[in-house]
Amino acid sequence: MATSVRSFAKINLGLKIGPLREDGFHELRTVYQTIALSDTVRVDVGKGVGIEIACKDSRVPTEETNTCWRVADRILRSLKVRGKIRIAIEKRLPVQGGVGAASSNAVATMIALEKELKQQLAPEERLRIASEVGSDLPLFLVGGTVLGTGRGEQVYPLEDLPSFHCVIATPAVGVSTPAAFADWDKKWAAKLTDPKLTAKDGSDRINTFSRTIYEWLSGSFTPTGVPSKGWDRAEALLLDLVRTGIENDFESVVFPKYPAIREVKRALERSGAKYVSLSGSGSTVYGLFADQESAAKAAEKLTASGVPAQATVTLPRERYWKEIWGKTG
Ligand code: C5P
Numbered sequence: 001m002a003t004s005v006r007s008f009a010k011i012n013l014g015l016k017i018g019p020l021r022e023d024g025f026h027e028l029r030t031v032y033q034t035i036a037l038s039d040t041v042r043v044d045v046g047k048g049v050g051i052e053i054a055c056k057d058s059r060v061p062t063e064e065t066n067t068c069w070r071v072a073d074r075i076l077r078s079l080k081v082r083g084k085i086r087i088a089i090e091k092r093l094p095v096q097g098g099v100g101a102a103s104s105n106a107v108a109t110m111i112a113l114e115k116e117l118k119q120q121l122a123p124e125e126r127l128r129i130a131s132e133v134g135s136d137l138p139l140f141l142v143g144g145t146v147l148g149t150g151r152g153e154q155v156y157p158l159e160d161l162p163s164f165h166c167v168i169a170t171p172a173v174g175v176s177t178p179a180a181f182a183d184w185d186k187k188w189a190a191k192l193t194d195p196k197l198t199a200k201d202g203s204d205r206i207n208t209f210s211r212t213i214y215e216w217l218s219g220s221f222t223p224t225g226v227p228s229k230g231w232d233r234a235e236a237l238l239l240d241l242v243r244t245g246i247e248n249d250f251e252s253v254v255f256p257k258y259p260a261i262r263e264v265k266r267a268l269e270r271s272g273a274k275y276v277s278l279s280g281s282g283s284t285v286y287g288l289f290a291d292q293e294s295a296a297k298a299a300e301k302l303t304a305s306g307v308p309a310q311a312t313v314t315l316p317r318e319r320y321w322k323e324i325w326g327k328t329g
Contacts, residue, residue: 098280144317271298
Protein backbone atom coordinates (compact mmCIF):
# COMPACT_ATOMS: atom_id res chain seq x y z
CA MET A 1 0.00 0.00 0.00
CA ALA A 2 1.36 3.40 -1.00
CA THR A 3 1.26 6.39 1.37
CA SER A 4 -0.75 9.39 0.11
CA VAL A 5 -0.11 12.90 1.33
CA ARG A 6 -1.89 16.10 0.34
CA SER A 7 0.54 18.71 -0.82
CA PHE A 8 -0.87 22.18 -0.13
CA ALA A 9 0.06 25.45 -1.82
CA LYS A 10 1.20 28.76 -0.28
CA ILE A 11 0.80 32.42 -1.02
CA ASN A 12 3.10 35.27 0.05
CA LEU A 13 1.60 38.02 2.21
CA GLY A 14 4.19 40.62 1.26
CA LEU A 15 7.71 39.99 0.00
CA LYS A 16 10.70 42.31 0.28
CA ILE A 17 13.79 41.63 -1.77
CA GLY A 18 17.08 42.64 -0.16
CA PRO A 19 20.68 42.65 -1.36
CA LEU A 20 22.20 40.04 -3.65
CA ARG A 21 24.42 37.81 -1.48
CA GLU A 22 27.77 36.30 -2.28
CA ASP A 23 26.17 32.87 -2.78
CA GLY A 24 24.04 34.26 -5.63
CA PHE A 25 20.80 34.33 -3.63
CA HIS A 26 18.93 37.41 -2.47
CA GLU A 27 18.24 38.19 1.13
CA LEU A 28 14.49 38.37 1.55
CA ARG A 29 11.65 38.71 4.02
CA THR A 30 8.19 37.35 3.49
CA VAL A 31 5.16 35.99 5.30
CA TYR A 32 4.09 32.68 3.82
CA GLN A 33 0.54 31.45 4.28
CA THR A 34 -0.60 27.94 3.37
CA ILE A 35 -3.90 27.63 1.47
CA ALA A 36 -6.41 24.78 1.05
CA LEU A 37 -5.64 23.94 -2.61
CA SER A 38 -3.50 20.85 -3.05
CA ASP A 39 -1.82 18.24 -5.24
CA THR A 40 -1.61 14.63 -4.07
CA VAL A 41 1.70 12.80 -3.73
CA ARG A 42 1.77 9.00 -3.41
CA VAL A 43 4.94 7.23 -2.35
CA ASP A 44 5.56 3.53 -2.42
CA VAL A 45 8.75 1.63 -1.50
CA GLY A 46 9.45 -1.74 -3.11
CA LYS A 47 12.33 -4.15 -3.60
CA GLY A 48 15.24 -3.01 -5.74
CA VAL A 49 16.87 0.38 -6.18
CA GLY A 50 16.15 3.67 -7.92
CA ILE A 51 13.67 6.53 -7.83
CA GLU A 52 10.80 6.70 -10.31
CA ILE A 53 8.48 9.66 -10.75
CA ALA A 54 5.12 9.45 -12.50
CA CYS A 55 3.06 12.49 -13.39
CA LYS A 56 0.49 12.90 -16.15
CA ASP A 57 1.37 16.58 -16.54
CA SER A 58 4.15 16.75 -19.14
CA ARG A 59 5.48 20.04 -17.68
CA VAL A 60 6.61 18.19 -14.55
CA PRO A 61 10.12 16.68 -14.93
CA THR A 62 10.38 13.00 -14.00
CA GLU A 63 14.16 12.77 -13.51
CA GLU A 64 16.84 14.08 -11.11
CA THR A 65 15.78 17.71 -11.50
CA ASN A 66 12.40 17.01 -9.88
CA THR A 67 12.36 18.34 -6.29
CA CYS A 68 10.64 15.11 -5.12
CA TRP A 69 13.43 13.04 -6.66
CA ARG A 70 16.08 15.20 -4.98
CA VAL A 71 14.44 14.94 -1.57
CA ALA A 72 13.96 11.16 -1.86
CA ASP A 73 17.59 10.69 -2.90
CA ARG A 74 18.84 12.70 0.09
CA ILE A 75 16.59 10.83 2.52
CA LEU A 76 17.84 7.42 1.32
CA ARG A 77 21.43 8.60 1.80
CA SER A 78 20.73 10.15 5.18
CA LEU A 79 18.96 7.06 6.55
CA LYS A 80 21.39 4.71 4.73
CA VAL A 81 18.57 2.61 3.29
CA ARG A 82 17.97 1.12 -0.16
CA GLY A 83 14.76 0.54 -2.02
CA LYS A 84 12.81 1.20 -5.19
CA ILE A 85 10.96 4.46 -4.58
CA ARG A 86 7.92 5.19 -6.73
CA ILE A 87 6.48 8.69 -6.48
CA ALA A 88 3.20 9.55 -8.20
CA ILE A 89 2.21 13.21 -8.39
CA GLU A 90 -1.39 14.12 -9.11
CA LYS A 91 -1.36 17.75 -10.25
CA ARG A 92 -4.09 20.23 -9.57
CA LEU A 93 -1.94 23.20 -8.53
CA PRO A 94 -0.43 25.54 -11.11
CA VAL A 95 3.02 24.43 -12.30
CA GLN A 96 5.66 27.18 -11.77
CA GLY A 97 2.93 29.56 -10.66
CA GLY A 98 4.46 31.09 -7.53
CA VAL A 99 2.37 29.03 -5.12
CA GLY A 100 5.24 26.70 -4.13
CA ALA A 101 3.73 23.56 -5.70
CA ALA A 102 7.03 21.83 -6.54
CA SER A 103 8.41 22.67 -3.08
CA SER A 104 5.27 21.41 -1.39
CA ASN A 105 5.35 18.20 -3.48
CA ALA A 106 8.91 17.61 -2.25
CA VAL A 107 7.98 18.04 1.42
CA ALA A 108 4.95 15.76 0.91
CA THR A 109 7.39 13.18 -0.52
CA MET A 110 9.53 13.56 2.60
CA ILE A 111 6.56 12.99 4.93
CA ALA A 112 5.22 10.03 2.92
CA LEU A 113 8.63 8.41 2.49
CA GLU A 114 9.36 8.56 6.22
CA LYS A 115 6.05 6.76 6.81
CA GLU A 116 6.74 4.15 4.12
CA LEU A 117 10.23 3.49 5.52
CA LYS A 118 8.88 3.54 9.10
CA GLN A 119 11.80 5.80 10.01
CA GLN A 120 11.97 9.45 10.92
CA LEU A 121 14.68 11.94 10.18
CA ALA A 122 15.83 14.15 13.04
CA PRO A 123 14.04 17.54 12.81
CA GLU A 124 17.27 19.38 11.96
CA GLU A 125 18.04 16.83 9.22
CA ARG A 126 14.57 17.35 7.71
CA LEU A 127 15.17 21.09 7.66
CA ARG A 128 18.67 20.69 6.23
CA ILE A 129 17.46 18.51 3.34
CA ALA A 130 14.48 20.78 2.67
CA SER A 131 16.55 23.98 2.53
CA GLU A 132 19.22 22.31 0.40
CA VAL A 133 16.64 21.39 -2.24
CA GLY A 134 15.04 24.86 -2.40
CA SER A 135 14.34 28.09 -0.55
CA ASP A 136 10.57 27.50 -0.50
CA LEU A 137 10.58 23.96 0.96
CA PRO A 138 11.06 24.58 4.72
CA LEU A 139 7.86 26.61 5.07
CA PHE A 140 5.91 23.43 4.31
CA LEU A 141 7.52 21.77 7.33
CA VAL A 142 5.78 24.43 9.44
CA GLY A 143 2.48 25.28 7.69
CA GLY A 144 -0.04 28.00 8.58
CA THR A 145 1.34 31.55 8.84
CA VAL A 146 5.14 31.46 8.57
CA LEU A 147 7.82 34.17 8.58
CA GLY A 148 10.52 33.53 5.98
CA THR A 149 13.97 35.16 6.23
CA GLY A 150 17.45 34.50 4.80
CA ARG A 151 16.87 33.38 1.21
CA GLY A 152 13.36 32.36 2.34
CA GLU A 153 14.52 29.06 3.82
CA GLN A 154 14.79 30.24 7.44
CA VAL A 155 11.31 29.78 8.79
CA TYR A 156 9.55 30.80 11.98
CA PRO A 157 5.95 29.90 12.84
CA LEU A 158 3.92 33.06 13.42
CA GLU A 159 0.72 33.14 15.38
CA ASP A 160 -1.81 31.81 12.89
CA LEU A 161 -3.96 34.30 11.03
CA PRO A 162 -7.66 33.47 10.96
CA SER A 163 -8.85 31.67 7.83
CA PHE A 164 -9.50 34.10 4.95
CA HIS A 165 -11.57 33.46 1.85
CA CYS A 166 -9.35 33.79 -1.16
CA VAL A 167 -9.19 33.43 -4.92
CA ILE A 168 -6.13 32.08 -6.68
CA ALA A 169 -5.88 33.15 -10.33
CA THR A 170 -3.07 31.92 -12.55
CA PRO A 171 -2.81 33.57 -15.98
CA ALA A 172 -1.09 31.32 -18.55
CA VAL A 173 2.20 33.22 -18.48
CA GLY A 174 5.46 31.53 -17.46
CA VAL A 175 7.49 33.73 -15.08
CA SER A 176 11.03 32.54 -14.34
CA THR A 177 11.99 33.25 -10.71
CA PRO A 178 15.76 33.70 -11.41
CA ALA A 179 14.88 36.07 -14.30
CA ALA A 180 12.56 38.08 -12.03
CA PHE A 181 15.37 38.43 -9.45
CA ALA A 182 17.76 39.48 -12.24
CA ASP A 183 15.25 42.11 -13.44
CA TRP A 184 15.01 43.39 -9.87
CA ASP A 185 18.81 43.75 -9.71
CA LYS A 186 18.83 45.60 -13.04
CA LYS A 187 16.14 47.95 -11.82
CA TRP A 188 18.17 48.88 -8.75
CA ALA A 189 21.48 49.03 -10.62
CA ALA A 190 19.99 51.53 -13.04
CA LYS A 191 18.98 53.77 -10.13
CA LEU A 192 22.18 53.60 -8.11
CA THR A 193 25.65 54.13 -9.47
CA ASP A 194 27.53 53.00 -6.37
CA PRO A 195 27.01 49.21 -6.04
CA LYS A 196 27.63 49.44 -2.29
CA LEU A 197 24.57 51.60 -2.02
CA THR A 198 22.46 48.81 -3.51
CA ALA A 199 23.33 46.60 -0.58
CA LYS A 200 22.76 49.33 1.97
CA ASP A 201 19.49 50.36 0.46
CA GLY A 202 18.47 46.71 0.24
CA SER A 203 19.05 46.30 3.97
CA ASP A 204 16.99 49.37 4.75
CA ARG A 205 14.14 48.00 2.67
CA ILE A 206 14.38 44.71 4.54
CA ASN A 207 14.07 46.56 7.85
CA THR A 208 10.95 48.30 6.62
CA PHE A 209 9.35 44.90 6.26
CA SER A 210 9.57 43.96 9.92
CA ARG A 211 8.13 47.35 10.86
CA THR A 212 5.14 47.00 8.51
CA ILE A 213 4.48 43.40 9.55
CA TYR A 214 4.60 44.47 13.20
CA GLU A 215 2.28 47.37 12.48
CA TRP A 216 -0.12 45.07 10.63
CA LEU A 217 -0.25 42.21 13.12
CA SER A 218 -0.14 44.28 16.31
CA GLY A 219 -3.56 45.64 15.26
CA SER A 220 -4.99 42.16 15.77
CA PHE A 221 -4.45 42.29 19.54
CA THR A 222 -6.96 43.67 21.97
CA PRO A 223 -5.64 46.05 24.66
CA THR A 224 -5.37 43.02 26.97
CA GLY A 225 -2.89 41.46 24.58
CA VAL A 226 -5.26 38.60 23.75
CA PRO A 227 -6.05 38.19 20.07
CA SER A 228 -9.71 38.81 19.29
CA LYS A 229 -11.46 35.90 17.62
CA GLY A 230 -13.69 35.16 14.67
CA TRP A 231 -14.53 36.84 11.42
CA ASP A 232 -14.43 40.37 12.89
CA ARG A 233 -10.77 39.84 13.55
CA ALA A 234 -10.26 38.51 10.01
CA GLU A 235 -11.97 41.54 8.53
CA ALA A 236 -10.03 43.98 10.69
CA LEU A 237 -6.79 42.26 9.68
CA LEU A 238 -7.69 42.51 6.01
CA LEU A 239 -8.31 46.23 6.27
CA ASP A 240 -5.07 46.71 8.21
CA LEU A 241 -3.17 44.71 5.59
CA VAL A 242 -4.15 47.30 2.98
CA ARG A 243 -3.53 50.23 5.33
CA THR A 244 0.01 49.20 6.24
CA GLY A 245 0.87 48.88 2.53
CA ILE A 246 2.44 45.43 2.64
CA GLU A 247 3.53 44.62 -0.91
CA ASN A 248 5.34 42.06 -3.00
CA ASP A 249 8.48 43.63 -4.57
CA PHE A 250 8.25 41.28 -7.56
CA GLU A 251 5.17 43.18 -8.77
CA SER A 252 7.34 46.14 -9.79
CA VAL A 253 9.36 44.02 -12.24
CA VAL A 254 6.80 41.34 -13.24
CA PHE A 255 3.83 43.63 -14.02
CA PRO A 256 5.65 45.88 -16.54
CA LYS A 257 6.95 42.76 -18.34
CA TYR A 258 3.64 40.86 -18.27
CA PRO A 259 0.77 43.40 -18.32
CA ALA A 260 -1.74 40.51 -18.48
CA ILE A 261 -0.84 39.65 -14.86
CA ARG A 262 -1.48 43.24 -13.73
CA GLU A 263 -4.85 43.02 -15.48
CA VAL A 264 -5.76 40.00 -13.31
CA LYS A 265 -4.90 42.03 -10.21
CA ARG A 266 -7.22 44.80 -11.42
CA ALA A 267 -10.00 42.32 -12.20
CA LEU A 268 -9.79 40.90 -8.64
CA GLU A 269 -9.90 44.41 -7.18
CA ARG A 270 -12.98 45.18 -9.28
CA SER A 271 -14.58 41.95 -8.00
CA GLY A 272 -14.46 43.26 -4.44
CA ALA A 273 -11.25 41.68 -3.09
CA LYS A 274 -10.01 43.53 0.01
CA TYR A 275 -6.35 42.82 -0.71
CA VAL A 276 -4.77 41.61 -3.98
CA SER A 277 -1.17 40.64 -4.61
CA LEU A 278 1.17 38.63 -6.77
CA SER A 279 2.29 35.41 -5.06
CA GLY A 280 6.05 34.78 -5.17
CA SER A 281 7.29 35.82 -8.62
CA GLY A 282 3.91 34.83 -10.16
CA SER A 283 2.15 34.31 -12.38
CA THR A 284 -0.43 33.57 -9.64
CA VAL A 285 -2.32 36.57 -8.29
CA TYR A 286 -4.47 36.07 -5.21
CA GLY A 287 -7.28 38.11 -3.74
CA LEU A 288 -8.47 38.00 -0.13
CA PHE A 289 -12.22 38.41 0.32
CA ALA A 290 -14.49 39.20 3.25
CA ASP A 291 -17.00 36.49 2.31
CA GLN A 292 -17.23 33.21 0.45
CA GLU A 293 -19.92 34.32 -1.96
CA SER A 294 -17.95 37.21 -3.46
CA ALA A 295 -14.84 34.98 -3.68
CA ALA A 296 -16.78 32.30 -5.59
CA LYS A 297 -18.27 34.92 -7.95
CA ALA A 298 -14.86 36.47 -8.63
CA ALA A 299 -13.34 33.06 -9.45
CA GLU A 300 -16.24 32.27 -11.79
CA LYS A 301 -15.91 35.58 -13.59
CA LEU A 302 -12.16 35.22 -14.08
CA THR A 303 -12.48 31.64 -15.33
CA ALA A 304 -15.18 32.74 -17.80
CA SER A 305 -12.79 35.41 -19.11
CA GLY A 306 -10.14 32.73 -19.78
CA VAL A 307 -8.01 33.05 -16.61
CA PRO A 308 -8.01 29.82 -14.57
CA ALA A 309 -9.13 30.75 -11.03
CA GLN A 310 -10.33 28.94 -7.92
CA ALA A 311 -11.95 30.07 -4.70
CA THR A 312 -10.48 28.58 -1.53
CA VAL A 313 -9.50 29.51 2.04
CA THR A 314 -6.20 30.04 3.82
CA LEU A 315 -5.14 27.07 5.92
CA PRO A 316 -4.06 27.56 9.55
CA ARG A 317 -1.34 25.30 10.97
CA GLU A 318 -3.47 22.78 12.85
CA ARG A 319 -5.74 22.19 9.88
CA TYR A 320 -2.71 21.98 7.59
CA TRP A 321 -1.23 19.08 9.56
CA LYS A 322 -4.57 17.35 10.01
CA GLU A 323 -5.57 17.62 6.36
CA ILE A 324 -2.22 16.46 5.03
CA TRP A 325 -3.45 12.96 5.94
CA GLY A 326 -7.05 13.68 4.97
CA LYS A 327 -9.06 12.39 2.07
CA THR A 328 -7.32 13.31 -1.16
CA GLY A 329 -8.83 14.40 -4.43
O1 C5P B 1 15.99 28.14 -3.88
P1 C5P B 1 15.34 28.05 -5.21
O2 C5P B 1 15.65 26.80 -5.96
O3 C5P B 1 13.88 28.29 -5.15
O4 C5P B 1 15.92 29.24 -6.07
C1 C5P B 1 15.84 29.30 -7.49
C2 C5P B 1 16.66 30.47 -7.99
O5 C5P B 1 16.02 31.70 -7.63
C3 C5P B 1 18.05 30.59 -7.41
O6 C5P B 1 18.99 29.85 -8.16
C4 C5P B 1 18.34 32.08 -7.50
O7 C5P B 1 18.72 32.44 -8.81
C5 C5P B 1 16.97 32.69 -7.26
N1 C5P B 1 16.77 33.07 -5.84
C6 C5P B 1 17.38 34.22 -5.34
N2 C5P B 1 17.17 34.58 -4.05
C7 C5P B 1 16.36 33.86 -3.23
C8 C5P B 1 15.72 32.70 -3.72
C9 C5P B 1 15.94 32.34 -5.03
O8 C5P B 1 18.12 34.91 -6.06
N3 C5P B 1 16.17 34.27 -1.99
